Amino acid sequence: MPVSPFRKLAPYAEMARKQGRIVYPLNIGQPDIETPPAALAAVRNADIRVLGYSHGAGTESYRRKLAAYYQRAGLPVVMEDIIVTTGGSEAILFALLTCLNPGDEVIIQEPFYGTYSAFAIAAGVTIVPVTAIIANGFALPPLADFERAITPRTRAILICNPSNPTGYVYSRAELESMLALCKAHNMFLISDEAYREFCYDAPYVSALELAGAEPNVVVVDTISKRYSACGARVGALVTLNKEVYMAAFRFAQMRVSPPGLGMLLAEAAAELPESYFDGSKAEYLARRNLTVRRLQAMPGVVCPRPGGAFYVLAHLPVDDTEKFGQWLLESFSYENQTLILSPANGFYQTPGLGKQEVRIAYVINRTDLDAAFTCLEHALREYPGRTEPLPASAVEASVALTA
Amino acid sequence: MPVSPFRKLAPYAEMARKQGRIVYPLNIGQPDIETPPAALAAVRNADIRVLGYSHGAGTESYRRKLAAYYQRAGLPVVMEDIIVTTGGSEAILFALLTCLNPGDEVIIQEPFYGTYSAFAIAAGVTIVPVTAIIANGFALPPLADFERAITPRTRAILICNPSNPTGYVYSRAELESMLALCKAHNMFLISDEAYREFCYDAPYVSALELAGAEPNVVVVDTISKRYSACGARVGALVTLNKEVYMAAFRFAQMRVSPPGLGMLLAEAAAELPESYFDGSKAEYLARRNLTVRRLQAMPGVVCPRPGGAFYVLAHLPVDDTEKFGQWLLESFSYENQTLILSPANGFYQTPGLGKQEVRIAYVINRTDLDAAFTCLEHALREYPGRTEPLPASAVEASVALTA
Numbered sequence: 001m002p003v004s005p006f007r008k009l010a011p012y013a014e015m016a017r018k019q020g021r022i023v024y025p026l027n028i029g030q031p032d033i034e035t036p037p038a039a040l041a042a043v044r045n046a047d048i049r050v051l052g053y054s055h056g057a058g059t060e061s062y063r064r065k066l067a068a069y070y071q072r073a074g075l076p077v078v079m080e081d082i083i084v085t086t087g088g089s090e091a092i093l094f095a096l097l098t099c100l101n102p103g104d105e106v107i108i109q110e111p112f113y114g115t116y117s118a119f120a121i122a123a124g125v126t127i128v129p130v131t132a133i134i135a136n137g138f139a140l141p142p143l144a145d146f147e148r149a150i151t152p153r154t155r156a157i158l159i160c161n162p163s164n165p166t167g168y169v170y171s172r173a174e175l176e177s178m179l180a181l182c183k184a185h186n187m188f189l190i191s192d193e194a195y196r197e198f199c200y201d202a203p204y205v206s207a208l209e210l211a212g213a214e215p216n217v218v219v220v221d222t223i224s225k226r227y228s229a230c231g232a233r234v235g236a237l238v239t240l241n242k243e244v245y246m247a248a249f250r251f252a253q254m255r256v257s258p259p260g261l262g263m264l265l266a267e268a269a270a271e272l273p274e275s276y277f278d279g280s281k282a283e284y285l286a287r288r289n290l291t292v293r294r295l296q297a298m299p300g301v302v303c304p305r306p307g308g309a310f311y312v313l314a315h316l317p318v319d320d321t322e323k324f325g326q327w328l329l330e331s332f333s334y335e336n337q338t339l340i341l342s343p344a345n346g347f348y349q350t351p352g353l354g355k356q357e358v359r360i361a362y363v364i365n366r367t368d369l370d371a372a373f374t375c376l377e378h379a380l381r382e383y384p385g386r387t388e389p390l391p392a393s394a395v396e397a398s399v400a401l402t403a
Numbered sequence: 404m405p406v407s408p409f410r411k412l413a414p415y416a417e418m419a420r421k422q423g424r425i426v427y428p429l430n431i432g433q434p435d436i437e438t439p440p441a442a443l444a445a446v447r448n449a450d451i452r453v454l455g456y457s458h459g460a461g462t463e464s465y466r467r468k469l470a471a472y473y474q475r476a477g478l479p480v481v482m483e484d485i486i487v488t489t490g491g492s493e494a495i496l497f498a499l500l501t502c503l504n505p506g507d508e509v510i511i512q513e514p515f516y517g518t519y520s521a522f523a524i525a526a527g528v529t530i531v532p533v534t535a536i537i538a539n540g541f542a543l544p545p546l547a548d549f550e551r552a553i554t555p556r557t558r559a560i561l562i563c564n565p566s567n568p569t570g571y572v573y574s575r576a577e578l579e580s581m582l583a584l585c586k587a588h589n590m591f592l593i594s595d596e597a598y599r600e601f602c603y604d605a606p607y608v609s610a611l612e613l614a615g616a617e618p619n620v621v622v623v624d625t626i627s628k629r630y631s632a633c634g635a636r637v638g639a640l641v642t643l644n645k646e647v648y649m650a651a652f653r654f655a656q657m658r659v660s661p662p663g664l665g666m667l668l669a670e671a672a673a674e675l676p677e678s679y680f681d682g683s684k685a686e687y688l689a690r691r692n693l694t695v696r697r698l699q700a701m702p703g704v705v706c707p708r709p710g711g712a713f714y715v716l717a718h719l720p721v722d723d724t725e726k727f728g729q730w731l732l733e734s735f736s737y738e739n740q741t742l743i744l745s746p747a748n749g750f751y752q753t754p755g756l757g758k759q760e761v762r763i764a765y766v767i768n769r770t771d772l773d774a775a776f777t778c779l780e781h782a783l784r785e786y787p788g789r790t791e792p793l794p795a796s797a798v799e800a801s802v803a804l805t806a
Contacts, residue, residue, distance in 0.1 A: 031455075032453060035451060040451055044446075051631075051632045051668070053431075053634055086489050093658075115656075118653065122654065230454065230455050230456045231664070233636075254518055254521035255492035258636070259489070261446060261664035
């Protein structure tokens with residue numbers, strides 16, 4: 001098992017804080033938006049005598065309300081298509097255990113959520129990466145790249161839409177081409193839709209609403225980001241394929257039931273009106289714009305403008321973002337402040353990639369975010385390992401595509 | 404993945420209930436004792452703005468209090484030895500993923516908690532059973548049986564102490580001999596101690612308190628049964644072996660953190676005084692005595708008296724307990740009542756074993772429990788597939804050993 005890529009620099013941040021410096025945390029996707037008070041109140045007001053196991057697929061009342069949430073989004077999902085899981089994490093594990101046999105392969109576009117590697121190890125399967133590039137704003141790579149990656153052991157393509165770590169949002173046409181490819185090769189399309197509510201430039205398209213999704217699509221979802229409730233550990237596996245459902249359900253029975261108190265919270269959250277998201281979306285949108293504006297104004301930084309989630313993946317003009325990240329925490333200070341970033345090498349499987357890239361999570365308030373970028377700007381000037389900017393062509397293509 | 408053995412008969416029970424019959428649930432280990440009000444109050448009174456991720460090993464405050472709980476029990480456990488997990492289930496999975504590589508073997512005394520098979524499949528490892536017999540009250544089989552089961556791929560012995568499904572409690576001498584065997588063959592001793600608080604005839608001995616436990620012992624624990632809080636999904640992996648700890652911690656980081664609301668409950672529960680258990684232990688003890696007395700009084704039934712947990716594994720004079728269980732729900736009624744049992748074949752890996760045995764969980768109140776046994780007594784008289792009793796020698800040995 002690899003060390004979690006988000007945590008490599010954490011001990012240095014701790015040291016910097018002990019020395020009295022302010023460290024802006026841009027490294028992890030822990031939203032700062034408050035958990036809906038109505039959802040917390042549902043837990044507080046629950047009348048519990050025995051906190052017993054629930055149904056292995058989650059309580060009926062929550063599954064019913066979650067299905068209604070999907071139906072409001074136009075998805076053909078009923079209660080019987082849902083297995084409530086312990087966070088999106090468990091849904092990913094169940095999806096891999098269900099759709100693949102040990103030794104099988106799953107294709108994932110890199111850079112990808114680093115933790116997928118850990119789930120692949122736990123499920124005994126192999127990730128085959130297909131590389132997306134910053135010059136294209138991390139858009140879907142050519143289908144020919146996917147076709148070349150397919151072997152007799154390939155059973156699935158896994159996408160994260162909107163993407164962690166790039167923030168890229170797939171278009172309907174891209175999703176349709178992926179599904180067609182999966183159908184042509186008898187593969188599953190596993191779609192991690194944890195950030196589905198956070199799309200800023202166009203309406204969201206779920207893999208579940210594609211024509212012909214039924215047999216091939218397995219959706220991984222979670223309330224963690226949607227309702228700023230990461231600690232509740234409530235996610236879901238959603239599929240219209242009954243065979244996949246039953247197989248996943250056996251894994252769900254193995255761990256008996258998902259977290260009961262978290263489900264109470266999730267159930268109340270699922271009843272919130274659409275308008276609940278107006279506030280959090282507006283805030284994230286303002287932060288995205290601030291983030292992209294500040295980063296694009298820094299000489300040598302390349303930052304595509306992502307359409308969703310709350311991350312950007314940016315190129316920095318430094319020799320190695322892991323070294324740079326460590327230097328920021330050990331040796332740098334601007335007005336007694338510094339920041340912690342996620343070096344992007346942890347998001348690539350192909351060795352050597354992402355060495356000049358970082359993921360930035362915009363999950364702190366705008367004042368702090370702005371201050372963090374001012375730090376970064378100064379740091380890039382001072383850092384001894386600064387490198388030449390990328391060739392203008394790469395920068396222009398990226399900015400033209402996404403600005 | 405096999406269908407969960409506890410659930411095979413559930414649809415028939417549902418049918419019987421729809422027909423208006425009372426069905427006493429003796430099949431699953433869902434305690435009816437109330438969850439400590441003080442623990443539930445801690446959740447209700449928590450002041451939460453953002454329900455965020457915790458440390459991957461669980462909150463420091465809970466781990467500190469859980470360590471204090473173990474210390475009160477005389478175990479040399481500190482906060483840094485504990486990984487809080489999502490129920491005991493996740494601790495079992497982490498233990499198997501950590502102590503074994505895919506394709507390795509773990510020896511488990513059968514009959515065993517049926518779900519271990521599912522975890523073994525998920526972890527890609529093979530269970531090698533060593534059979535315990537009812538004539539010995541399901542005591543530890545001869546060590547020679549374990550030695551014969553060891554191959555070059557054996558990495559661990561997994562015990563459940565007190566045992567689900569037999570209620571057997573290992574003596575210190577038995578545990579020491581197991582640990583010595585593990586040491587001799589460089590194996591881990593994984594000890595599932597979910598029922599550690601429920602021992603009725605002698606003080607409990609944890610594998611962690613054995614001399615030399617440090618490098619070999621990995622304990623799986625949970626608050627599910629201890630505080631009647633199965634739905635909280637809070638367990639723990641405890642080991643003094645730092646290498647195992649770090650490997651398990653990487654799996655813990657994979658799923659980011661355990662359930663946050665459940666940890667609040669668990670933390671308050673860990674602070675309850677020792678005397679908290681007096682009430683639940685006395686209740687379970689009275690039920691155990693009632694269960695054993697009623698079962699031993701039924702002609703042809705063999706029921707060892709178990710020292711712990713809240714199960715008995717009994718021999719019934721019937722052709723097949725799965726058929727009998729179905730017949731109870733489909734075709735039998737005594738004063739409009741019947742019962743649901745767990746056929747024991749689901750607890751054996753060796754095909755054909757357990758066909759005349761059932762697991763009975765005494766997790767309903769004594770009045771209902773007594774009524775359920777009256778039903779069973781009548782049912783055994785009426786059942787068309789009744790068989791001859793076991794030879795007197797088997798019965799006597801069992802009763803002599805355990806009555």
